[in-house]
Amino acid sequence: IYGDGTDVSLVAPEIAPNGRDVFIGWERNGSIVTTDTTISMTMYEDIEVTAVYGPPHTFDLTVHSENPDKHVVVLISTPDINGNTDGDTSFIRTYNPAEETTLTAPQFADNGNKFEEWRRNGVAISTNLSINVAMLSDIEMTAVYGDDTDDRWLIVRSINPDNGVPIEIDLPDQRALTDGETDFSRLYVDGDTVTVTAPPAADGNEFKQWFLDGTPLSTNQTITVYMFQNHEIVAEYGPAVGPDDLSLYVDSRNPRSDVPIAVSLIDNNGLQNGDTVFVRTYTHGDTTTLTAPIQGGTNNTFFTHWERDGAHYSNDRTVDVTMLTDVHMTAVYGDAPPPVTLTVNAQKDDGTVISTIIGVAPADLNGETVGTTEFQREYNYGTTATLDAPEEVDGETFLHWERAGTPLTTNRTVDIELLSDVTMTAIYGPDPNPEEVILTVRSEGPDGSLSTVITVTPDKFGAAGGTTTFERHYDSGTEVMLTAPESVSGNLLFDHWNLNGSQYTQPGSNTLTVPLEMLSNNTITAVYIDDKDHGGVL
Structure with missing residues (x-):
């Protein structure tokens, strides 16, 4: 109970007594009037206010820089909910309510400008390099630099x-x-x-x-x-x-050093791989390959791109460098980009879409692995996904994987490093290297083998018909047509075909021409009988 006109201030704790819920705001007459934990009022009437608490949620700390507006490395003392700390402006860190962290800006930016002040949500609050921030709401912090020093x-x-x-x-x-x-x-x-x-x-x-x-x-x-x-x-x-030596200078940004870089070509001094910063010496015209790791070090940054002589060069971690002059290569790191999408398709080599099951590992962010084309999987940036395509689909043979429409590998199992959204397509078609199978062609009569001219589809070497017994060589899956003469040796008439020792056509059907699909080695025999064995009616 207060006297009329008394000024009163109330301060609510940031965390509720249950140790779980967080302060949301002060409620008066059914409406939130402030989200500050402190509320002040003057007692001219009876007043009822309520401190409202709710389940925990998160707040974003967005860190910018000004003059320059990027590439300022700001140190963060407290890891956020994702384990991230330092960053290269601009970047975001996400915290639980009431968490505190300290931001420290460098005295000088890369462009030589000197630190002037910190701004919070656009308002200047400190000229100190380090500043403490309590996460009670979303906050934008900007490190401001000036060029008048x-x-x-x-x-x-x-x-x-x-x-x-x-x-x-x-x-x-x-x-x-x-x-x-x-x-x-x-x-x-x-x-x-x-x-x-x-x-x-x-x-x-x-x-x-x-x-x-x-x-x-x-x-x-x-x-x-x-x-x-x-x-x-x-x-x-x-x-x-030496007079013909050229220098390859390799460094990194965010972090500035201690990033292990793989170098393919041993230099003139017997040196190869190195941790930034390092130099390799080559002869004019030499080409070497540099490979940067996906993560830059203990500051939880991820590879973003290579720079060559200060200009953007490639988004791929692996780059080729031909030494025609001295070269300065910089591996640049930053915050991890958002999740990337892997799209998996399958089609015939004529473009016809087909449906098949493709193996995928590891499980994506939604716990999904194997899928039936077309399907998508979502992964964290930098994840390596393994795809495994079946050897055959609908009688078609696996030919190769395509990445974004470009042939990538003829291996059915392929690893894909996901640094951006990727579309992978398994291509199927006729077997480019079919197994060779042999067709043996024979003919026989009542007294044994005969010499008979049989017409056959030309084989892979161009050989067609022949006089029995003969062989022809085909790719597995080839369809062959054979034609036998109606009669041989004057009094022998065609009766039927045998395939691998068993009847292939009906006796007495006079089926002189037959098809045969060559899926394995085969022996086919034209069987003839004596003219009188056919019988007849007078």
């Missing part, structure tokens, strides 16, 4: 060895720092000129060359760097650079 970062790294190389720096940075051991960074003012010197050898390897932002710069140990933008320089150690 004079600060320029110089990142100094090494390869072979990857760290611990002492580098001399002639100009103290804004923090009075000069020399350092890789990896390290120095902060300069726009326009500063910095001289950097690498030692002649490190960890038993000789100095090879300097890279500036992924591009070979100089084989001199001492270089000059002009700080009109942020720069990354890398001192490479190993065998000396």
Whole structure:
């Protein structure tokens, strides 16, 4: 009970006493008046308010960046309900109500712009790099960068060895720092000129060359760097650079390093696979294949594409690189795309749609596996699905799998890495490599074998009729026509055909021409009898 005009504030707990339900809002006169846990009112009359709770639900944390609007790596302290943490703007993380997480933006974006502020739902709330967020509703956080700073970062790294190389720096940075051991960074003012010197050898390897932002710069140990933008320089150690050597510089983004890349061609120094960042040396015209893993590392990012010399190159994890110049390849990672759809069809080689059962593994997101064409299965991005087609359908033989209309493999079992929606079609038709079967043609009379000319469909070698006994060779499934003469040796008349020792046509039917489907080796015999055995009526 309060006096007239008293100001009152109520604060509801975020979680109900049952430990399960979450606060939804304050209800007054049957309507939700606020979703804040705190409600204030002035007591001019009797008032009834109700704290409303309900089952848990989730809220989305959307993280953007501005200037630039992408490729800013933001650290997330608390894994979301899917186990995801850090991301490359823009990205979304999903949390249970009242969960808290801390976002940390880098001081500088890749374009050299400096962090200015965090905005929450469009409103500036902090100039600190790190900010705590409580998930009581859907939230949009934006890391805002500005280009009016004079600060320029110089990142100094090494390869072979990857760290611990002492580098001399002639100009103290804004923090009075000069020399350092890789990896390290120095902060300069726009326009500063910095001289950097690498030692002649490190960890038993000789100095090879300097890279500036992924591009070979100089084989001199001492270089000059002009700080009109942020720069990354890398001192490479190993065998000396030959006059015809070309450098393949391989790095990654989100994460920036430690991504294992498979390299098909051993380079001029005997090196092959590597973890980003690394360099391989090749001769002009060499072609090598790079394969990036589907996941980039511990930050739960997934492969999105390759960049070549800073430009989009391919969405495939495996790419071929021909060394006609120095090349800078970057494996780019980001949040996992939404689920992808696998569509499975079957048809004859003339385009006629057929229905058949196709094996599928593993089970998709709905628990489904084997299906009857046409059907679809839905998988998480990056899943490898295995399809198994039957050997024959409706008398037609499996020929090959097609992917998006392009022949892929003649194997009935095929693995498909699902990085996008995919349509797979099993193609059926006549057996391209049928089994060879042999037809033996004979003729016989009352006293045994006869020499008789029998007409036969030409075989696979062009041989047609012959004089018994003879053989002809056919592809399995070929239909053959045979014709015997009505009489032989003057007084012998055709009576019937035998096939593999059994009657094939009715005796006395005078069926001189017969068809025969060659599904296996066969022996067919034209049987003749004495003219008087036919009898007759006078």
